[in-house]
Amino acid sequence: MVDLDAFGWRRFVVTHDGGLRLHMQRVLRAPRPVVFRALTEPQELAKWWGPDGFTTPSVESDLRPGGGYRIAMQPPEGDLFYLVGEFHEVDSPERLSYTFRWEDPDPEDRETVVTLSLRDAGGTSTELVLTQGDFATERRRALHEEGWTQSFDKLEQLVSLAASA
Structure with missing residues (x-):
C-alpha cells in the first residue's frame, strides 16, 4: 500500500519474511551535511527528537x-x-544505521534496526529515506510511524532554518 500524508511523506508497509517494516521518504529543504548533523549531533538531535x-x-x-x-x-x-x-553504519553525509530498543520495553516491543539514507535532491534539498523493522506487531509499527512523522516534521523546520541562516 502506498499513500501520501498531509506533509508529502510517501508511506507504505512491506511484509517480508513474515515481518513488519516501516518505510518513509521525505524531501527536506537543506543540503545533506546539514541534515546529517541534525540526525547525529546530540545538541541538534535533542531539538527535534520525539513525538509532539x-x-x-x-x-x-x-x-x-x-x-x-x-x-x-x-x-x-x-x-x-x-x-x-548501537551504531552499525555511519557514513556522513549519506547513511546512518543503528539498532533501536527501549531500556524497559513494552511486551510487544523488540529491537529493530533503523536505516536513514540521505540522497542529494538538487543541491539545497535532501531526500531522507527511513526504514525500520521488523516490528513484533502492527500496533507497534503504527506507533513508530506516528512518532517518526511528528519528529520529522520538527526536523524539517530545524534544518530549513539552519539552511537559510
Missing part, C-alpha cells in the same frame, strides 16, 4: 560503528524513559 509534546533532556552518543547511544525521552505526562542502541 515530548522533550529530549539528554542525548549520549559515541558516533562510530560499534559505538552506542542513549536518548532520554520525557512525555508531557509520565516518567522519563530511555531509548538505546
Whole structure:
C-alpha cells in the first residue's frame, strides 16, 4: 500500500519474511551535511527528537560503528524513559544505521534496526529515506510511524532554518 500524508511523506508497509517494516521518504529543504548533523549531533538531535509534546533532556552518543547511544525521552505526562542502541553504519553525509530498543520495553516491543539514507535532491534539498523493522506487531509499527512523522516534521523546520541562516 502506498499513500501520501498531509506533509508529502510517501508511506507504505512491506511484509517480508513474515515481518513488519516501516518505510518513509521525505524531501527536506537543506543540503545533506546539514541534515546529517541534525540526525547525529546530540545538541541538534535533542531539538527535534520525539513525538509532539515530548522533550529530549539528554542525548549520549559515541558516533562510530560499534559505538552506542542513549536518548532520554520525557512525555508531557509520565516518567522519563530511555531509548538505546548501537551504531552499525555511519557514513556522513549519506547513511546512518543503528539498532533501536527501549531500556524497559513494552511486551510487544523488540529491537529493530533503523536505516536513514540521505540522497542529494538538487543541491539545497535532501531526500531522507527511513526504514525500520521488523516490528513484533502492527500496533507497534503504527506507533513508530506516528512518532517518526511528528519528529520529522520538527526536523524539517530545524534544518530549513539552519539552511537559510
